[in-house]
Amino acid sequence: MTNSRLFTKLAKFALATKEDVQLSDFTDIRPKDIKVITEPFPHIVVDNFFKPEVYAALCEQFNEVKARGLSNEKRGEYKKFHAFDMDYDGYRYIPAPTLAPSNVQRIFYSLEWNAFFSKLFHQFTTFETSFVFHHHPSGDKTGFVHHDYVDRYFNPTFRLPNGVIVGEKDKEPGTNARRRTISLLIYINNEEWHEGDGGETGIYVADKTTLLKTVPPVNNRLFAFQTSPVSMHAFQTNKKERNCIVQWFHTPPEML
Numbered sequence: 001m002t003n004s005r006l007f008t009k010l011a012k013f014a015l016a017t018k019e020d021v022q023l024s025d026f027t028d029i030r031p032k033d034i035k036v037i038t039e040p041f042p043h044i045v046v047d048n049f050f051k052p053e054v055y056a057a058l059c060e061q062f063n064e065v066k067a068r069g070l071s072n073e074k075r076g077e078y079k080k081f082h083a084f085d086m087d088y089d090g091y092r093y094i095p096a097p098t099l100a101p102s103n104v105q106r107i108f109y110s111l112e113w114n115a116f117f118s119k120l121f122h123q124f125t126t127f128e129t130s131f132v133f134h135h136h137p138s139g140d141k142t143g144f145v146h147h148d149y150v151d152r153y154f155n156p157t158f159r160l161p162n163g164v165i166v167g168e169k170d171k172e173p174g175t176n177a178r179r180r181t182i183s184l185l186i187y188i189n190n191e192e193w194h195e196g197d198g199g200e201t202g203i204y205v206a207d208k209t210t211l212l213k214t215v216p217p218v219n220n221r222l223f224a225f226q227t228s229p230v231s232m233h234a235f236q237t238n239k240k241e242r243n244c245i246v247q248w249f250h251t252p253p254e255m256l
Contacts, residue, residue, distance in 0.1 A: 005255060008126055015163045016111040021099075023116060026054045026107045031120055040205045040232070042121055043225035045215055049186065055220045057104040059189045062133055062243060065093050066189075070135075081135050089140035090235070093133045097166040105131075108247055109164050117182050117249060121226040128154045128165045128178045128250040136199060136235065136242040143235035145208045148227040151177045151253060178250035183231070184224045186245040187217040199242030204232035217242045 027050050034044050050058070068080035070091050081091035099106045107113050108131050118125045130152065152168045153175035159165050169175050185201060193199070193216050200214035201223055214236060215223045225231055227248075235242075 005124055008124075011163065012111055012115065012127070016115065019110055019112065019162055020101065021106060021110040021112055023107070023110075023112045026050055026104075031116065034120060036120065040203065040212055041225060041228060041230050043203070043223065043231075044120070046222040046224075047218065048220050049222040050220055054104055054107075055188065058186075058245070061095070061105065062189045062245075065095075065133060066135060066243075070137075081133070088143055090134060090136040090143075092135070094167075095131065095133065097131070097160060097164075099160055099162065108245075109160055109162070109166065111162055111164065114164070114249060117184065117224060120224075121182055123181050123226055123249075123251070124255065125181060125249040125251050126165075126178065126255075127159070127163050128152075129247060130166070130168050130250075131245070131247045134242075134244050134246055136238055138239055138241050140235070140238055140242075142202075142237045145202075145204050145232050145234040147229055147231045147233075148180045148183045148248070149229055149231060151179050152248075152250065154178055154250075177253055179253045179256060180227050180248045181251040181256070182224065182249040183227050184222065184245070184247040185215075186247075187219055187221045187223075187243070188245060189243045190217050190219050191240050193218050193240075197238065197240045198236050199238035199240060200236045202234045202236050204234065206230040206232060208232050217244060 036042050071082040074083050074085040081093045153171045154165050155169050155175050158167050199217045202214050203212050
């Protein structure tokens with residue numbers, strides 16, 4: 001187990017040295033600027049995370065997808081936002097993974113991005129990641145309280161040139177189980193938020209019923225947390241549409 005972790009860390013380091021992605025091109029935030037809040041589970045809230053031009057580019061990409069309309073179909077390949085494949089209000093869209101120098105989304109698939117959050121939460125992760133846009137029209141109901149600490153399946157052949165493995169799959173031959181261990185939400189493309197607008201991410205204690213506090217969907221705000229059986233959270237009903245980026249990093253269950 002120790003050898004597997006060491007091999008993964010060395011492989012990440014070697015591949016990261018070949019990347020043409022610098023975190024400093026996207027954000028001025030450094031780990032020393034961030035305080036990890038430990039209760040009820042390790043999490044961070046950071047405002048104005050991306051540089052203005054990066055944030056604007058992400059909003060533009062989000063709006064390009066939103067302009068295509070919404071689909072209430074729950075399965076299939078989509079070029080527009082489509083309904084969740086569970087009893088959960090809202091819509092999602094999975095952009096095509098990219099490392100293209102001209103595309104601002106390349107930061108999310110970089111090893112430097114992975115390392116930033118892995119080190120921040122002292123959480124070992126491997127190469128797998130999932131990335132998605134979320135859109136909640138006004139009036140969506142509060143979601144179910146959950147922890148994100150679940151297994152997802154990845155095909156190791158769906159690998160970018162830097163080694164990052166993308167795209168959750170159904171469990172099938174050739175896929176590997178990976179557990180979500182870090183979750184990120186970045187709020188983008190929302191109207192100015194005021195108390196009472198809703199759309200926050202609620203943070204709950206382990207009993208799944210006691211709402212401890214909420215994280216309002218303020219534009220360019222990062223909310224990230226280390227997932228575990230107690231990382232309970234849920235979308236809160238909204239009076240204005242709420243949009244965000246969601247991403248997960250993963251760890252093989254046997255390495256936890």
